[in-house]
Amino acid sequence: xxxxxxxxxxxxxxxxxxxxxRCKPISGHDYLFWYRQTMMRGLELxxxxxxxxxxxxxGMPEDRFSAKMPxxxxxxxxxxxxxxxxxxxxxxASSLVNNSPLHFGNGTRLTVT
Amino acid sequence: SQQGEEDPQALSIQEGENxxxxxxxxxxxxxxxxxxxxxGRGLVHLILIRSNEREKHSGRLRVTLDTSKKSSSLLITAxxxxxxxxxxxxxxxxxxxxxxxxxxxxxxxxxx
Numbered sequence: 739x740x741x742x743x744x745x746x747x748x749x750x751x752x753x754x755x756x757x758x759x760r761c762k763p764i765s766g767h768d769y770l771f772w773y774r775q776t777m778m779r780g781l782e783l784x785x786x787x788x789x790x791x792x793x794x795x796x797g798m799p800e801d802r803f804s805a806k807m808p809x810x811x812x813x814x815x816x817x818x819x820x821x822x823x824x825x826x827x828x829x830x831a832s833s834l835v836n837n838s839p840l841h842f843g844n845g846t847r848l849t850v851t
Numbered sequence: 852s853q854q855g856e857e858d859p860q861a862l863s864i865q866e867g868e869n870x871x872x873x874x875x876x877x878x879x880x881x882x883x884x885x886x887x888x889x890x891g892r893g894l895v896h897l898i899l900i901r902s903n904e905r906e907k908h909s910g911r912l913r914v915t916l917d918t919s920k921k922s923s924s925l926l927i928t929a930x931x932x933x934x935x936x937x938x939x940x941x942x943x944x945x946x947x948x949x950x951x952x953x954x955x956x957x958x959x960x961x962x963x
Contacts, residue, residue: 742893771950781894781939786950794950829893837881837943840951842893 740764744830744843752851756818759846761830762811769836772805772815773829775845781829787813788836820850853877854952855923855940863960870930872957874923874940882943883916883923887936888956894939897925927959935961 743762751757763770771786785795790807798805802821807813817824827847831840855874864870874883882901886894900907900916900923907914913926927934937956 769950773953780955781953783950783952831893836949837951839884839896839899840886840894840941842895844891844893 742830742832742841742843744828744846746846747844748847748849750849750851751820753821754819755850756816757820757824757848757850759815759828759830759848761813761815761843763813763830763832764841765811767832767834767841769833770807770813771831771833771840772813773831774826775829776826784815817848820848822850824848825850853942853944854954855883855942856954857938857940857957859957860955861958861960863962864930865962866930866932868930870927870934870959870961872925872938872959874925874942874954876921876923876940876942878942879945880918880942881945883914884941884943884951885912885914885923885925886939886941886953888939889936894953897938930959930961932961932963935959 745760772784775781784797785805787807805815827845829845831842833840855876858873880902884899885897888894898909898914900914911928916923937958939953939956941951
């Protein structure tokens with residue numbers, strides 16, 4: 739079991755550019771979650787999917803953020819256009835069912851200059 | 852969904868001592884989970900306690916749950932330097948419709 743795989747590990751981009759973060763969940767897990775972590779706000783739930791369908795996106799901060807899950811083994815989080823305040827570590831996690839243990843990836847550290 | 856709130860925010864103890872962290876939450880739960888996060892890494896699941904359980908053990912970890920007080924505690928016995936990390940609780944709420952949310956965590960430092 740390779741665990742949850744996120745790419746890239748680090749992303750540095752300029753304000754206004756499009757950023758795409760990628761996640762491969764653990765095979766067989768029906769739930770996928772995107773979180774954002776900053777010192778100021780802690781760990782925030784952005785959106786989660788069940789069987790590839792977005793269930794709750796109320797945590798997505800603005801329309802600049804969008805997430806997709808085209809199949810059971812891949813999800814993307816896109817920020818367009820990016821802003822310096824989007825700088826954070828973005829985590830993807832998956833679980834078998836909701837409220838069961840989450841398996842986190844090692845995150846993507848995003849820096850927007 | 853309601854997140855758990857960990858207390859204290861920071862805790863520094865000597866290696867070999869026991870560390871206790873607390874978690875409070877506001878609404879009815881199905882279960883409560885504890886996670887650890889080492890610097891620069893994703894969260895790692897430690898233990899899950901169900902709402903009908905009062906205590907659970909896993910190695911040097913002991914978790915208690917008091918649903919009447921809506922609180923939980925995590926005890927790490929005989930702490931080691933490798934236990935230095937942030938610890939988070941995550942209440943799993945009744946109905947199970949919400950994704951897990953997290954508080955700011957307890958930052959634990961084990962002094963050698």
